[in-house]
Amino acid sequence: MGWLVLIALQVVWTVLDGGNRTAHITVLAITVALAVTHVTVMPWWRYRVHRWETTADAVYTQSGWLQQEWRIAPISRIQTVDSERGPLEQLFGLVNVTVTTASAAGPLRVHGLDRKTAQRLVDELTANTQATTGDAT
Structure with missing residues (x-):
């Protein structure tokens, strides 16, 4: 849920800010990549350790x-x-x-x-x- 909120805020920021969209989209892409990695690794790691x-x-x-x-x-x-x-x-x-x-x-x-x-x-x-x-x- 935290990742979805962060991504939604970044999308709103990108749409509302008329500035450098390339930087906004780059940051958004990095956030999405981190979210996918976290959501993929976290359940496996928790099952293995906890x-x-x-x-x-x-x-x-x-x-x-x-x-x-x-x-x-x-x-x-x-x-x-x-x-x-x-x-x-x-x-x-x-x-x-x-x-x-x-x-x-x-x-x-x-x-x-x-x-x-x-x-x-x-x-x-x-x-x-x-x-x-x-x-x-």
């Missing part, structure tokens, strides 16, 4: 583009499990799950799950968290 897993003991997430991060949150440290769906996620039937701990590194996030998987994950983490003794700090 991972998540839960066990009875912990939640694991891996994410990142160039700098990749592997995070582990013990079940006994989980404070909240939230799910959210923005307008775009609702359109595609996706859900984002956030697992909050007392860690200074922030919450663990799992993006783009289908509704059934997200509900199962939230239910499983909630049940495991309630069954685990600990102070969640």
Whole structure:
């Protein structure tokens, strides 16, 4: 969606500005090339790198583009499990799950799950968290 907005703004700028159209069209062509490259590479890269897993003991997430991060949150440290769906996620039937701990590194996030998987994950983490003794700090 961001690429479409940027391209639309550049088209409007090119039409309304009576100046050097060659420069406008060159910039627009570069933007379109970058957008096509991003839209082509991004899903493949996310599928290859981004991972998540839960066990009875912990939640694991891996994410990142160039700098990749592997995070582990013990079940006994989980404070909240939230799910959210923005307008775009609702359109595609996706859900984002956030697992909050007392860690200074922030919450663990799992993006783009289908509704059934997200509900199962939230239910499983909630049940495991309630069954685990600990102070969640």
